[in-house]
Amino acid sequence: MPEILVLYYSRxxxxxxxxxxxxxxxGEVDGMTARLRTVPPVAAVTHPxxxxxxxxxxxxxxxxxVERRDLAECAGLLLGSPTRFGNMAAPLKHxxxxxxxxxxxxxxxxxPAGVFTSTATMHGGQESTLLSMLLPxxxxxxxxxxxxxxxxxxxxxxxxxxxxxxxxxxxxxDDPQPSDDEAQLxxxxxxxxxxxxxxxxx
Ligand SMILES: Cc1cc2nc3c(=O)[nH]c(=O)nc-3n(C[C@H](O)[C@H](O)[C@H](O)COP(=O)(O)O)c2cc1C
Numbered sequence: 001m002p003e004i005l006v007l008y009y010s011r012x013x014x015x016x017x018x019x020x021x022x023x024x025x026x027g028e029v030d031g032m033t034a035r036l037r038t039v040p041p042v043a044a045v046t047h048p049x050x051x052x053x054x055x056x057x058x059x060x061x062x063x064x065x066v067e068r069r070d071l072a073e074c075a076g077l078l079l080g081s082p083t084r085f086g087n088m089a090a091p092l093k094h095x096x097x098x099x100x101x102x103x104x105x106x107x108x109x110x111x112p113a114g115v116f117t118s119t120a121t122m123h124g125g126q127e128s129t130l131l132s133m134l135l136p137x138x139x140x141x142x143x144x145x146x147x148x149x150x151x152x153x154x155x156x157x158x159x160x161x162x163x164x165x166x167x168x169x170x171x172x173x174d175d176p177q178p179s180d181d182e183a184q185l186x187x188x189x190x191x192x193x194x195x196x197x198x199x200x201x202x
Contacts, residue, residue: 002201003035004194005070008063008080009091010038013176014118014168015080016062021183022078022116022166025190032194035074037066039095066095072107076197077142078190079133080116086125088117088133096136109141112196114189116166120174122159130164145196151188153181161185 004026010016016038023034038059059065071077079096081088102108115133119126134144146163147154153161159179160167166186168178178186 001031001033002075002197003033003073004190004197005035005037005066005074005077006080006190007037007039007066007070007077007092007095008116009041009089010080010082010118011041011089012082012170012174014170014174014178015082015116017176017178018116018118018166018168018182018186019063019078019080021178021186022080022190025187025192026194028187028191029194029198032075032198034190035070036063037070038063039091040065042091042094068102071099071102074111075201076112076193077108078114078116078193079137081129081133083117083119083125083129086128088129092133099136099140103140106141108137110200111142112145112193112200113137113142114145114165114193116186116189118160118168118170118176120170120172122169126160126167126169127162127164130162130167134164143196143200145189145192147185147189147192151185153184153188157181157185165189
């Protein structure tokens with residue numbers, strides 16, 4: 001059965017909850033299943049002596065860490081990250097920066113892809129983060145998918161959810177629970193990428 005990779009970093013759980021909604025959406029498409037994966041945290045190194053593994057070999061809970069074969073085996077992918085100063089978080093960027101071999105061999109060329117994020121504040125950079133996450137996907141030859149306004153929740157949402165990708169506004173209390181509209185839009189993005197993957201792999 002074709003699998004769609006849902007690859008994310010999440011420290012507080014907001015992006016992880018969106019990832020689960022996206023996975024539900026993928027599962028709603030006949031013959032498609034989601035493969036949830038995460039990336040390890042990274043630590044700033046201020047002295048060479050401090051260079052060392054910053055994460056356990058497997059996560060203590062949640063999705064397993066991504067492996068290179070996940071990229072090769074997926075029929076499509078979704079990338080998720082919290083917004084950090086209007087951009088994606090370093091652990092996801094660190095992982096993407098290590099994908100030179102995949103870029104050279106065209107591992108992701110022609111695969112549909114989408115993105116998702118979470119912010120604390122409504123205007124704290126969701127759109128800049130989502131758009132910047134699409135850039136490496138374009139370099140890798142992915143067929144980029146957003147969320148069309150034919151999704152009723154997109155015109156209705158008072159929180160996250162954008163044409164550039166799925167999102168959640170966690171607020172000052174960092175509430176990880178997506179609103180109904182945010183969850184609907186995340187599922188819609190998952191369904192869309194999975195549907196496109198089915199069409200493109202014919
Ligand atoms: C270093 C740092 C930078 C952040 N930058 C932003 C930002 O630019 N805009 C914003 O609204 N929230 C920002 N946040 C808040 C996170 O994006 C927000 O809490 C998000 O929901 C966390 O996702 P997670 O629960 O999946 O880790 C920042 C948080 C940290 C720790």
